[in-house]
Each structure stands twice: as C-alpha cells, then as structure tokens.
Amino acid sequence: MYTRDPAFWRAAAVSSTLFMSAVLVILTVNTLQTISIGGSNVPTYDVINRQITYAYDPAQHEYVARAGGEELLFGRRYTEKEATALVARGKLVIQSRACMDCHTFFGNGAYYAPDLTRAWLDPIWASEYPGPKRGAAITAFVMHPFRIGFHVMPNLHLSKEEAQAVVAYLKWMSAVNTNGFPDGFGRAQSR
Amino acid sequence: MYRSQRLALKYFAAAVVLFGVMTLFGLSSAFYFVHPTFLLNTFNFNTSKILHINTLVLWLLMGFFGSVYWFLPGETGREVEGIGAAEVLFWVFCVVIAVVAAVFIVVQYGPGTEFTLWFINQGRKYVEAPRWAAIAIVVVALVFAYNVIASTVKSRNYSGILMVLILDLIPLCVLYLDAFPRITNMSKDLFWWWWLVHLWVEATWEILIGCIMAWALMDLLGSSRRVVESWLYVEVALVLGTGILGLGHHYFWIGTPRYWLGVGGFFSALEPLPLLGMVIHAIYDAGVNHMQASNRPAFYWMLAEAFGNFIGAGVFGFMMTLPQINLYSHGTQWTASHGHFAFWGAYACGVITVIYLAVQKTRGCSRLDGRAWKWSFALLNLGMLGMVGALLVAGIDQAFFERALGGSTWSAFVALQHQPWYTEGMWARFLFGLVFTAGFAVLAYDLITLGRIRGVEEAEPVKAAAA
Numbered sequence: 062m063y064t065r066d067p068a069f070w071r072a073a074a075v076s077s078t079l080f081m082s083a084v085l086v087i088l089t090v091n092t093l094q095t096i097s098i099g100g101s102n103v104p105t106y107d108v109i110n111r112q113i114t115y116a117y118d119p120a121q122h123e124y125v126a127r128a129g130g131e132e133l134l135f136g137r138r139y140t141e142k143e144a145t146a147l148v149a150r151g152k153l154v155i156q157s158r159a160c161m162d163c164h165t166f167f168g169n170g171a172y173y174a175p176d177l178t179r180a181w182l183d184p185i186w187a188s189e190y191p192g193p194k195r196g197a198a199i200t201a202f203v204m205h206p207f208r209i210g211f212h213v214m215p216n217l218h219l220s221k222e223e224a225q226a227v228v229a230y231l232k233w234m235s236a237v238n239t240n241g242f243p244d245g246f247g248r249a250q251s252r
Numbered sequence: 253m254y255r256s257q258r259l260a261l262k263y264f265a266a267a268v269v270l271f272g273v274m275t276l277f278g279l280s281s282a283f284y285f286v287h288p289t290f291l292l293n294t295f296n297f298n299t300s301k302i303l304h305i306n307t308l309v310l311w312l313l314m315g316f317f318g319s320v321y322w323f324l325p326g327e328t329g330r331e332v333e334g335i336g337a338a339e340v341l342f343w344v345f346c347v348v349i350a351v352v353a354a355v356f357i358v359v360q361y362g363p364g365t366e367f368t369l370w371f372i373n374q375g376r377k378y379v380e381a382p383r384w385a386a387i388a389i390v391v392v393a394l395v396f397a398y399n400v401i402a403s404t405v406k407s408r409n410y411s412g413i414l415m416v417l418i419l420d421l422i423p424l425c426v427l428y429l430d431a432f433p434r435i436t437n438m439s440k441d442l443f444w445w446w447w448l449v450h451l452w453v454e455a456t457w458e459i460l461i462g463c464i465m466a467w468a469l470m471d472l473l474g475s476s477r478r479v480v481e482s483w484l485y486v487e488v489a490l491v492l493g494t495g496i497l498g499l500g501h502h503y504f505w506i507g508t509p510r511y512w513l514g515v516g517g518f519f520s521a522l523e524p525l526p527l528l529g530m531v532i533h534a535i536y537d538a539g540v541n542h543m544q545a546s547n548r549p550a551f552y553w554m555l556a557e558a559f560g561n562f563i564g565a566g567v568f569g570f571m572m573t574l575p576q577i578n579l580y581s582h583g584t585q586w587t588a589s590h591g592h593f594a595f596w597g598a599y600a601c602g603v604i605t606v607i608y609l610a611v612q613k614t615r616g617c618s619r620l621d622g623r624a625w626k627w628s629f630a631l632l633n634l635g636m637l638g639m640v641g642a643l644l645v646a647g648i649d650q651a652f653f654e655r656a657l658g659g660s661t662w663s664a665f666v667a668l669q670h671q672p673w674y675t676e677g678m679w680a681r682f683l684f685g686l687v688f689t690a691g692f693a694v695l696a697y698d699l700i701t702l703g704r705i706r707g708v709e710e711a712e713p714v715k716a717a718a719a
Contacts, residue, residue, distance in 0.1 A: 067412060070486050070489065071412065071485045074416075074485045074486075074488035074492070077490075077492060077493035078488065078489070078493070078496070081497055084496075084497060085496050085497060085499065088497075088511075088512075088515070091509065092443065092503070092509055092512075093443070095507075095509045096439040096440055096506075096507045096508055097437070102509070103437060103507050106436075145436075148436055149436040152434065152435075152436045152438075152441075153364045153365065153366070154364030155375065156368075156369060156374060156375030156376060156434065157362050157364045157368040157373065157375055158361050159299075159302060159373055159380060160298075161375060161376060162301045162375070162377060163296075163297055163301075166438055167439075167442060167505050167506040167507070168582040169502075169506070169583065170377055171298065171301055171377065172583060172584060172585055172587065173284065173298075173301070174665075175661075176660055180662075183661050184661055184663065185661065185662045210666030211666060212665075212669065213288065213292060215292055215293045215296045216293055217296075217361060223364050234438055237438070237439060238507065239505045239506060239507055242504070242505030242579060242582065243579075243659065244580070244655070244656070244659075244660075245655075245656065245657075246659050246660055246661065247659050247661050248657075248658070248659035
C-alpha cells in the first residue's frame with residue numbers, strides 16, 4: 062500500500078511545509094502593512110500629543126483605542142521627529158531594565174507584575190490625574206516606585222529623562238488597537 | 253568511542269548542570285510570588301526569571317547538540333567532520349554562558365543605551381543575552397550545522413533522518429538572527445519575536461527532537477528505520493502543516509489584523525494532532541515490548557516524553573488557544589502552566605532519554621535499571637504535574653477575576669493577589685517546586701554514580717523480557 066512507502070509521507074511533509082510557508086509569507090506581507098507606524102492599527106508616535114481613550118464600541122463589539130483632541134505630554138508639543146526619538150528612547154530604556162521579565166506588553170512577557178498595554182489609561186492614574194499632570198505623576202512613580210497593594214516595584218534607577226521616555230512609550234502604546242485586548246478594561250475599578 | 257561521542261558526553265554534563273541552575277532559579281522565582289519583597293532592590297524578580305528561562309533554553313539546546321553529536325557517528329559510520337572546531341566551541345559556549353550569567357547576577361541592568369544591549373542585557377524575554385553573546389551562539393550553531401552537513405556529505409549516507417535534520421538546521425540558524433534587532437514599534441517587535449519564539453520552539457525544535465527520538469527509538473527498541481522514518485515524515489507534515497500557521501495564535505492581540513483570530517485559532521486547534529500520533533506510537537511500542545527494555549529509565553522517559561508532549565503542549569495548549577478563551581487567559585499564570593508542561597513533555601523528557609542511553613553505552617551496562625531512577629522519575633514528574641496543576645488553578649482564577657471581571661487594571665491585578673485560589677496556587681507551585689528539585693537531585697546522583705560508584709552489577713537486573 063502506498064502509505065507503507067516512506068516516500069509518500071516525505072512528499073506530504075515537503076508539500077505541506079512549502080504550502081504553509083507560502084501562506085505565512087503572504088499573510089506576513091499584509092500584516093506588516095497593518096502594524097507599521099501609521100498603519101490602520103498602529104498610530105504614529107506624535108499621538109503622544111493627543112488625548113487617548115480606550116472604550117467599548119457597540120458598532121465593533123469590542124474595546125477600541127482612539128486618539129482625540131490635543132492633550133500635551135509634559136506640557137510640550139512634540140514634532141513627529143521629536144516624538145519618534147522620544148518613544149524610541151523609551152523602548153531602549155524598557156529593554157535595558159528588562160521590564161518584560163516582570164510585566165507584559167500586549168499580554169506578552171512575564172506574569173509577575175501588571176500588564177502595561179493600557180497602563181497610561183489605567184484608572185489608578187487616569188481617575189486621579191485626568192488632565193495634563195498624569196505624565197509627571199507616572200514619571201515620578203517609575204523613578205521612585207511606591208507600594209501598590211501586595212506588590213512593590215523595585216527602584217531601577219531611571220533618570221528623569223529615561224522615565225519620561227518610558228511614559229511617552231506607554232502613552233503611545235495605549236493607542237494601539239489590539240482586537241479588543243484587554244476586554245472590559247476598567248470595568249470594575251475598585252474590586 | 254568516537255571523539256564526537258566524547259563531546260556529546262561533555263554537552264550532556266553541561267546540560268545537566270544548567271538543568272540544575274534552571275531548577276534553582278525556578279524555585280527562587282516561585283518564591284517571589286509568595287513573598288514579593290524577597291531581595292527587593294538587591295536581586296529582583298526579573299533577574300531571577302531571566303536566569304530561569306535562559307538556562308532552560310540553553311540546557312535543552314546543549315542536550316540537543318549532545319544528542320546529535322552522540323548519534324551522528326553511528327548514522328554516518330565515521331567521525332564527525334570538523335570535530336576539532338566543535339570541541340573548541342563547546343568550551344567557548346560554556347565560557348560565554350558563565351560570563352553572561354555573571355553579568356546578569358552582578359550587573360543586572362544598565363542605562364538605556366545601545367551599550368546595555370551589546371554587553372549587559374537585551375531585555376526581550378528569552379533573548380535577554382547581550383548581543384555579543386548572541387553572536388557567539390550563532391557561531392556555535394553554525395559550526396554545529398557544518399558538522400552535520402559535512403559529515404553527511406562525506407559519508408554519502410543521505411538518510412531520511414539526516415536530510416530532515418539538515419533542512420531543519422537552516423531555520424534553526426536563520427530564525428535566531430531575530431535575537432539582534434531593536435524595534436521601537438512593539439507590534440512589529442512582537443511580530444518578529446514570535447517568529448523566533450514560536451517557530452523556533454514549536455517548529456524547528458519539534459523537528460530536531462523528532463530526529464533525535466527517531467534515532468533513540470532505533471537504538472533502544474530496535475525499531476525499523478523504514479517505520480521510524482515514515483513516522484518522522486508524518487510528524488514533519490503535521491507539525492509544520494499545523495504549526496507554521498499555528499503561529500497565528502500569538503497574533504491575536506498585538507495590533508495585528510483580525511484574520512489572525514481565525515487562522516491562529518483554527519491551525520493551533522490542529523496542533524495536538526502530531527502529538528496524538530506520538531502517543532499512539534508510544535502505546536504501541538510499550539505493548540509490543542511489554543514495558544521492558546534493556547534500558548528501563550530511557551524507556552520510561554521516552555513514554556513520559558510522548559504523554560507529556562501530547563498533554564502539556566497539545567491539550568493544555570489547545571485549552572487556552574481559541575481566541576474566545578485566550579482574550580482572558582492570555583498573559584496569565586494559565587500560560588505559565590501550559591509553558592512548564594509543554595517544555596517538560598516536548599523536550600526535557602526527550603533529552604533525559606538520550607542521556608540515559610549514552611550513560612548505558614559509556615559505562616558498559618548491558619542492562620540499566622535500579623531504584624534511583626525510579627525515585628527521580630516519580631519526583632520530577634510529580635513535581636511538574638503539581639506545579640502545572642497549581643498554576644492552572646491560579647491562572648484560571650486570574651483569567652476570571654482579574655481579566656474577565658476585573659477588566660485587567662492595576663487594581664484588578666492587586667485584588668488578585670488576595671484571591672485565595674491564586675495565593676494557594678502560588679504556594680502549592682512553590683512546594684511542588686521543592687519536590688521537583690528533590691527529583692533533580694536524585695537524577696543528578698543517578699547519572700553521576702550509575703555504573704561507577706555503584707557497580708553495574710548493583711543495578712538491578714530487569715526481569716527477563718517476555719519474548
């Protein structure tokens with residue numbers, strides 16, 4: 062019987078691998094357009110100059126991030142070039158402190174500390190600092206963390222400039238659309 | 253014995269040492285969850301976790317390299333080409349690991365500059381090793397690939413297993429190049445990062461361990477090459493046929509288009525199929541051999557590999573992979589439960605199998621059995637199942653209360669830390685970690701002393717295998 066011949070299964074292995082690889086390449090090309098800066102799901106870095114919201118959209122049946130009117134960060138208006146440099150610096154600081162080995166970004170990372178996907182919009186900051194002071198408040202926390210409940214973040218000795226770059230990164234990231242993750246964000250603020 | 257096989261023994265020894273280091277840092281990482289201020293600002297959780305998961309990758313990689321160096325001369329009937337370079341690079345590999353570990357422990361992190369990424373920490377989960385060390389790993393992998401390819405070409409033995417292995421080495425080396433870039437855009441960063449983490453671990457590693465287990469099956473049970481190679485092809489067809497697009501289950505929530513929810517959900521639901529095939533094959537082999545073999549520990553670890561892979565990677569993976577569930581289970585202890593079980597079943601058990609085969613050959617034991625391996629087998633598997641079960645309880649609690657009901661805020665996260673099911677789960681995980689550690693200690697004792705301090709004759713002879 063042909064199934065007893067290894068060559069039959071070899072042909073199955075080669076053809077399935079090649080076919081699936083080809084499909085992956087096609088989907089990758091398409092996906093990279095969507096997730097590029099300025100693509101349909103990922104805003105340009107100067108979104109840090111604007112107010113960001115993340116709320117349930119009945120039309121899309123999921124939580125959607127939106128950029129609204131102007132809401133400056135650290136009291137200044139960044140040009141696209143400046144914003145890009147600041148957010149890039151933020152990523153460098155995030156990697157240098159291995160943030161991802163305690164926290165998660167879009168749910169990826171370690172599971173020891175809170176997810177940071179919408180940290181900029183978290184009620185713990187947004188309810189107390191709805192306006193322009195939020196950036197400074199989170200910057201101060203990142204530089205000198207205080208205990209929140211059971212957990213306390215270590216002091217990783219960020220300079221003010223480093224901490225501001227991290228905050229800019231978190232603000233930009235909160236505006237990325239992620240198919241409704243996390244769902245029900247802020248639904249139960251004081252559980 | 254071939255020089256290549258002596259090199260394999262060195263790799264196995266290094267792998268077992270790193271297995272031990274991984275276990276200790278796993279234990280310390282587990283302790284932070286029940287005592288969050290443990291060594292705060294001195295030795296933080298992230299450093300402990302980095303050492304835990306990087307030694308995991310490295311001990312398995314060293315186990316794979318050792319296994320291939322062990323079986324390759326038998327397959328090609330000759331010494332491995334370029335064995336001198338491979339021997340030198342083994343020591344380079346060890347020194348690199350020691351230096352990186354020392355820097356992680358002492359320096360831990362650096363300022364937000366490129367210098368930090370080059371020399372201290374790259375800070376991307378699983379690829380924290382600084383770039384200079386990543387370059388060294390690329391060199392080691394390239395020489396390993398040269399060893400396999402050149403030996404195959406010289407021997408002119410283009411067996412199915414060798415051809416699958418050679419083709420697998422290409423993505424194994426190429427995908428690792430993903431360990432270098434710094435991409436500001438988190439969506440793109442994670443998109444490519446999963447090519448490394450998923451396509452390495454859930455595709456190229458699966459094929460690599462498939463080749464190794466094919467050799468192990470022929471060595472241990474005398475299975476026919478024709479059958480083993482057919483199974484290997486079936487496995488490649490199913491693993492890559494489902495796993496390549498199964499990559500999509502990591503592309504649900506990182507900014508990627510909506511079609512990944514369907515693609516990733518569908519193909520990752522099929523991913524258990526090849527693993528089910530392995531279990532069927534293992535049950536068949538166990539029945540044919542009446543649960544007896546000349547090397548009982550290797551035989552039992554091979555069965556553990558088949559079942560662990562199917563349940564840990566297949567069933568536990570499927571359980572949380574559909575997007576409707578993953579929306580809440582993603583990034584919780586549920587993931588950690590699946591991750592522990594999958595790595596254990598898919599790879600760790602397989603590497604231990606080959607190490608026992610090598611111990612039998614090098615210590616001249618015609619039969620291998622005894623009491624110690626049974627204790628280590630029982631303690632390690634009980635410890636692992638306990639940890640996985642505890643993390644599953646904690647993870648489901650987290651998915652419901654922090655994610656679904658609490659809406660994933662910091663407050664919801666803090667509230668979770670007081671949920672009894674979560675805290676009890678974390679304590680249970682730590683305690684079963686102690687059981688696992690005890691199992692490792694017995695395993696190390698058994699591997700070191702078997703056929704040496706305890707003579708071969710002391711190893712209990714197995715009952716005569718039924719014909």
